[in-house]
Each structure stands twice: as C-alpha cells, then as structure tokens.
Amino acid sequence: xxxxxxxxxxxFSVKIHAExxxxxxxxxxxxxxxxxxxxTDVDIYCYTGIPENPLADYQLVFEAENSEQxxxxxxxxxKALGFIMYDQQNKNEIQQIAYLNEDLSIxxxxxxxxxxxxPLPLKYPMGPIMMHYLAQKCGAVMMHASCTxxxxxxxxxxxxxxxxxSTMSKxxxxxxxxxxxxxxxxxxxxxxxxxxxxxxxxxxxIPKKAPLHAIYLISHFxxxxxxxxxxxxxxxxxxxxxxxxxxxxxxxxxxxxxxSAMCTKIPVFDxxxxxxxxxxxxxxxHGI
Amino acid sequence: MDLKRIYNNKARFVVREIGDELIxxxxxxNVAKMNEMFxxxxxxxxxxxxxxxxxxxxxxxxxxxxxxxxxxxxxxxxIELFLNQLVAKLNI
Numbered sequence: 001x002x003x004x005x006x007x008x009x010x011x012f013s014v015k016i017h018a019e020x021x022x023x024x025x026x027x028x029x030x031x032x033x034x035x036x037x038x039x040t041d042v043d044i045y046c047y048t049g050i051p052e053n054p055l056a057d058y059q060l061v062f063e064a065e066n067s068e069q070x071x072x073x074x075x076x077x078x079k080a081l082g083f084i085m086y087d088q089q090n091k092n093e094i095q096q097i098a099y100l101n102e103d104l105s106i107x108x109x110x111x112x113x114x115x116x117x118x119p120l121p122l123k124y125p126m127g128p129i130m131m132h133y134l135a136q137k138c139g140a141v142m143m144h145a146s147c148t149x150x151x152x153x154x155x156x157x158x159x160x161x162x163x164x165x166s167t168m169s170k171x172x173x174x175x176x177x178x179x180x181x182x183x184x185x186x187x188x189x190x191x192x193x194x195x196x197x198x199x200x201x202x203x204x205x206i207p208k209k210a211p212l213h214a215i216y217l218i219s220h221f222x223x224x225x226x227x228x229x230x231x232x233x234x235x236x237x238x239x240x241x242x243x244x245x246x247x248x249x250x251x252x253x254x255x256x257x258x259x260s261a262m263c264t265k266i267p268v269f270d271x272x273x274x275x276x277x278x279x280x281x282x283x284x285x286h287g288i
Numbered sequence: 289m290d291l292k293r294i295y296n297n298k299a300r301f302v303v304r305e306i307g308d309e310l311i312x313x314x315x316x317x318n319v320a321k322m323n324e325m326f327x328x329x330x331x332x333x334x335x336x337x338x339x340x341x342x343x344x345x346x347x348x349x350x351x352x353x354x355x356x357x358x359x360x361x362x363x364x365x366x367i368e369l370f371l372n373q374l375v376a377k378l379n380i
Contacts, residue, residue: 064319071319232309232327239313240323252302252313260306 008033008132008207010186010197016121016259019098022111023118027200028127031207042134045148046108046121054097062247065091071125072257074245078102081133082254085126085221091239096126104137122147124202129204131199132243136251140188141258142243147196148172149210153288156185157271158241159218167275169217175280184243187212187262198284214267214288217241221272224282234268235259289371291348294341297380300308312378324377326377331356335370345371 003021007014016022023031031042058075065071069089075082079102087093097110110116111119122130132146135142137169145158146165150172157168169182181198194212197204217229217237229237239259246252269287273279301312308330316324316362328336331352345367352363374380 058319062317062319065317071337232306232311233305235304235309236325236327240325241310245319246302246313246316249315252315253304256302256304256311260304278378 006033007031010172010188012041012134013038014042015040016044021118022046025120030204031200042105042140044109047110049113050097058082062245063179075215104133135186137146139187142186143215144241145185146182147185148177152178154196154210154212156212156215157218161271163219171277180210186233196263217267218269218271224279226286227270229270232264233283289345291339291343294380295341332370
C-alpha cells in the first residue's frame with residue numbers, strides 16, 4: 001500500500017490506504033489532515049477489481065432501497081459485515097464491494113477495474129456508510145439534523161425531510177449564527193459534554209464543531225409552539241432521526257444507550273415553527 | 289387475544305427501560321422501517337413484561353388489578369385496548 005490519506009472526521013482519524021492512486025470527492029478535501037500524526041480509529045484499504053463471488057458465504061441482513069433507488073445491501077458472516085454499494089446512476093450496477101471486520105475498525109473496499117477513471121473509494125453511498133460505522137465503532141452517533149451555534153449555545157434541529165432543517169439553518173445564519181451543518185452531523189460525548197460535528201458533504205465546507213445544549217424536533221406549524229419532552233418519548237423521537245441499520249441487537253443497544261444518556265443531559269423540545277425570525281425569539285424565551 | 293403470538297414476537301424487538309417506561313426498537317432488514325420505534329408507559333410496560341409463553345388474559349387481568357389497585361372491569365378493558373393497539377402498531 002503506497003498512499004495514505006488521513007481524514008479528520010469528527011476528530012476521529014480515518015486512514016485510507018491505496019495500492020494505486022485514488023481520489024476523494026471535493027467535499028472530503030477540507031477534512032484531509034496533513035499536519036499531525038494521530039492514532040488511527042479506522043483504516044480503509046482500497047483495492048482495484050471486484051473479487052469473484054465476493055459474498056458467497058455471507059447472509060443478507062439489510063437492504064437500503066426504496067421504490068426509486070437502491071443504495072446498498074448489507075451481508076453478515078459471524079459478526080463481520082459485507083456490503084454491496086450500488087451505482088446511483090444505474091441501480092443494478094455494483095459500484096463497490098466492501099468488507100468491515102468484527103470490531104468495525106478495518107474496511108476493505110474493492111472498486112471495479114476502470115481504465116478511464118481514478119477510483120473514488122468514498123463515493124456515495126460508501127462515504128456516509130463508512131461514517132455511520134465509524135461513529136458506531138467510536139461510541140458516537142450520526143444524525144439527520146442541522147446544528148447552529150451562536151458562540152455560547154449549540155442547538156440541534158431534527159425532523160423528517162421537508163420539516164424545515166435547512167429553513168431553520170437559514171433563519172439562524174441570517175441572525176449571525178454559525179451553521180455546523182444543515183443535514184448530517186456526528187454527535188460525540190466527551191468529558192466536556194456533547195459536541196456536534198459536521199461531516200463531508202457533496203459540497204466543500206471546513207470541519208466545524210460546536211457544543212450541544214438543546215435538541216429541537218421540528219415541524220412547520222401556523223404559530224411557534226414549544227413543548228419539552230422527557231423520558232422514553234424524548235429518547236425514541238430523537239433516536240428516530242439517527243442514521244441506523246437496525247438488523248443487529250448490539251448496534252441498536254449502543255444507540256439506545258447513547259440516546260438515553262444524552263437525553264438526560266440535553267433537553268429535548270418539540271418545536272412547531274413559523275419559518276421566520278420569530279422562532280428565534282420563541283426559543284430564547286421558552287427554550288434554550 | 290393470542291398472547292402466545294405476542295410472546296413469540298417479543299424477540300423481534302430490542303427493548304430498553306427508561307424510568308417507568310419502555311422503548312421498543314424493531315429489528316428490521318429494510319431501511320424503510322428504520323425510523324419505527326415504540327414507547328410504552330408504566331402500565332404498558334407492566335403488561336408487556338408480564339406476557340410469558342403461558343400467560344393467559346385472565347392472569348394478566350389479575351396481575352394488573354393487583355399492581356395498580358384498579359377494579360377488574362377497568363383492568364380488562366385497559367388490557368384489551370392495549371393488546372389490540374400492540375398487535376396493530378407492532379404489526380404482530
């Protein structure tokens with residue numbers, strides 16, 4: 001393995017090892033660490049050529065597809081995982097085969113032989129899947145959420161697609177807040193508390209981080225309305241918006257443990273909101 | 289109500305206790321059901337935990353009556369409602 005690229009994702013070190021040149025999509029480039037030597041959290045070894053019968057002795061355990069699109073399939077052998085990543089332009093075409101070892105620390109990614117293009121080992125959906133299992137391995141979680149920081153208070157906004165995560169980000173950005181990210185974040189627990197990090201997206205953004213002080217489950221509503229949630233309702237409603245492949249008990253238990261602990265420390269609110277700056281006043285007055 | 293069928297489906301869920309409540313997360317092989325999870329209040333948790341392979345509805349009624357100091361009629365109605373909701377919501 002000749003080239004090694006160190007990615008700094010949520011302050012975790014992901015090292016990509018390649019036997020021949022590989023490229024990263026532009027969104028990953030600001031996350032390349034060129035300054036310091038760090039302990040590795042996850043290694044990714046990249047190979048050219050798809051193995052023959054790559055998952056013959058694995059069992060299919062999870063399929064990520066909907067009526068329009070096929071994203072990936074997960075297979076299992078003992079506790080090790082195998083993945084088929086599908087090309088997003090042609091859902092029946094295999095983009096990559098990947099293997100993840102039992103302790104989630106080593107990936108082997110096989111790209112098809114392509115004489116015209118340099119392989120992209122983290123091409124969607126491989127990148128987000130890798131980050132999800134990176135979070136799992138390191139005791140963190142990845143959320144569909146936006147996160148804002150006003151210099152003192154970090155706020156996470158989550159909800160179904162179309163419920164206003166990007167709208168909420170714009171409202172807070174217009175009010176001078178830092179937007180950590182408006183779609184996908186990793187949350188870590190540290191000795192200093194919970195922190196939200198952005199992750200590489202399809203566009204370029206620098207790595208960002210903010211302390212997390214409040215969680216809002218958002219939806220559009222005729223007026224701004226805030227209600228604090230506690231107990232099992234709070235935990236289940238927040239966890240519903242984490243990225244998860246619920247085919248395995250241990251992985252679910254890890255998530256349940258993380259969110260149960262987090263929801264005792266970070267207040268959770270149900271927020272119906274009008275898409276304008278009045279929601280900021282509502283949160284300052286009634287929330288955190 | 290077929291309590292044995294409910295009991296046989298318990299293994300499909302990962303369960304966590306949060307105070308007096310429960311969260312149930314279904315094991316699933318498809319991304320479409322990824323966001324599904326269920327919560328139970330104290331009474332629901334008690335009923336869920338008392339469903340064993342051999343439990344009868346009458347035994348559940350007795351247990352609920354004793355635990356929550358309510359009359360048998362109310363207990364029967366509450367259990368019937370809960371079990372019907374359970375079967376429907378959890379797709380058992």
